[in-house]
Each structure stands twice: as structure tokens, then as C-alpha cells.
Amino acid sequence: DTGVSQDPRHKITKRGQNVTFRCDPISEHNRLYWYRQTLGQGPEFLTYFQNEAQLEKSRLLSDRFSAERPKGSFSTLEIQRTEQGDSAMYLCASSTPLAGGRETQYFGPGTRLLVL
Amino acid sequence: TQLLEQSPQFLSIQEGENLTVYCNSSSVFSSLQWYRQEPGEGPVLLVTVVTGGEVKKLKRLTFQFGDARKDSSLHITAAQPGDTGLYLCAGFMNYGGSQGNLIFGKGTKLSVKP
Numbered sequence: 001d002t003g004v005s006q007d008p009r010h011k012i013t014k015r016g017q018n019v020t021f022r023c024d025p026i027s028e029h030n031r032l033y034w035y036r037q038t039l040g041q042g043p044e045f046l047t048y049f050q051n052e053a054q055l056e057k058s059r060l061l062s063d064r065f066s067a068e069r070p071k072g073s074f075s076t077l078e079i080q081r082t083e084q085g086d087s088a089m090y091l092c093a094s095s096t097p098l099a100g101g102r103e104t105q106y107f108g109p110g111t112r113l114l115v116l
Numbered sequence: 117t118q119l120l121e122q123s124p125q126f127l128s129i130q131e132g133e134n135l136t137v138y139c140n141s142s143s144v145f146s147s148l149q150w151y152r153q154e155p156g157e158g159p160v161l162l163v164t165v166v167t168g169g170e171v172k173k174l175k176r177l178t179f180q181f182g183d184a185r186k187d188s189s190l191h192i193t194a195a196q197p198g199d200t201g202l203y204l205c206a207g208f209m210n211y212g213g214s215q216g217n218l219i220f221g222k223g224t225k226l227s228v229k230p
Contacts, residue, residue, distance in 0.1 A: 035220075106161075
């Protein structure tokens with residue numbers, strides 16, 4: 001399977017704990033995105049990388065959130081001191097940038113986080 | 117405020133019926149995309165429309181991009197139970213030449229009953 005993979009698929013944690021999610025993009029893609037999706041909403045952009053450089057961060061990404069892509073391949077998203085409002089599906093997507101709005105982002109299956 | 121408004125939010129129809137889902141904005145997008153998402157999975161791209169007025173067909177699905185590149189529609193002919201899912205529109209905005217983020221609407225949850 002050469003698609004985007006995410007691990008774990010499900011995570012249940014207690015409020016105040018730290019969690020880390022991993023995303024493995026499609027191997028030849030140099031862009032990697034993180035989104036958050038809550039019930040009844042579309043995905044909301046969190047951050048993206050081009051190779052190992054983090055180029056943009058949303059205001060949704062509070063200082064409790066940190067993302068890395070150390071070697072320009074896989075990425076991790078860490079949430080420190082989790083809160084119940086962090087419960088959501090965290091989606092990763094990868095792409096190769098194309099001009100003129102023709103970029104296709106390929107999404108992984110997501111990690112569903114539940115904070116008790 | 118939601119930059120991309122989708123309507124209706126929910127749609128429940130019988131197999132064989134036709135339907136149209138709308139995606140509207142007051143902003144101009146360099147392109148609009150339509151995704152379909154199944155429960156517990158990530159969105160899967162159906163189509164990208166780039167040119168104002170563009171119409172694309174994918175079997176029983178017809179996608180249209182508004183002339184002013186502010187809106188789009190998805191029409192499904194003779195819906196089947198396999199069409200059931202969450203349909204999301206998403207767009208790239210022009211930021212002085214760079215592509216910017218992909219912005220999603222809230223989605224239309226379609227249920228097609230046999």
C-alpha cells in the first residue's frame with residue numbers, strides 16, 4: 001500500500017496527558033499537511049511542511065501543539081496537556097505542489113483522538 | 117464565519133433520484149475541489165475545477181465551477197446507495213501568487229436509501 005498512513009488510528013487519553021501521532025506520506029511527495037476535523041465540520045488546516053521546513057501554522061495550533069518533519073519524510077504531531085476540546089479526528093495529507101490550484105492532496109485515514 | 121458555505125447540510129433521498137449540492141462563497145478561489153469522505157476515513161478527491169464556468173463529468177456526477185470562481189455545484193443523477201457519504205467542497209485561495217491553504221466547507225451528508 002503506497003498511500004498515506006497514520007498511526008495510531010484511535011487514541012483514548014486522559015485530560016492532561018501528552019499524545020503523539022505519526023504520519024507517513026506518499027514517498028515522492030514533498031508537501032505534508034495536518035488538519036483537524038471535529039464532528040459535523042469539514043477538515044480545518046493546522047500546519048504544513050515542504051520537505052523538512054514548516055512553512056505555515058494556523059491560529060488553531062496553540063502552543064500545546066507541535067509538529068515536526070525532521071528528515072522531510074514522516075511527520076509527528078504532538079499535543080501536550082490534552083484538553084477535552086482536543087477530541088477530534090487528526091488528518092494528514094501529502095502532495096506534490098502544482099501551479100494554478102491543481103494540487104491534489106492525498107489524505108490518510110486519520111487518527112481519532114478522544115480525551116476523557 | 118465559514119468561508120465556504122455548503123447546502124444542504126443533510127440530504128436523504130431514495131435510490132434513483134437526482135440531487136444537487138451547492139458550495140458558495142463571497143471570495144474568489146483559484147480552484148475548487150470536491151471530496152467524498154466515508155465514516156472513519158480521510159477525504160478522497162473526486163474532481164478539481166479551475167476555470168470559471170468549467171463543467172466536469174465523472175460518470176453520474178457533474179461538477180460546475182461558477183463563472184466568477186466563487187461557487188460550485190455537484191449534481192448526481194440517478195443516485196445509488198453507494199453514493200452515500202459526506203461530500204466536501206474545498207478551495208485554494210490566491211495569495212499574491214502563492215497557493216495558500218486548502219479551505220473546506222462543512223460538508224453535505226448524503227444518504228441514499230434503496
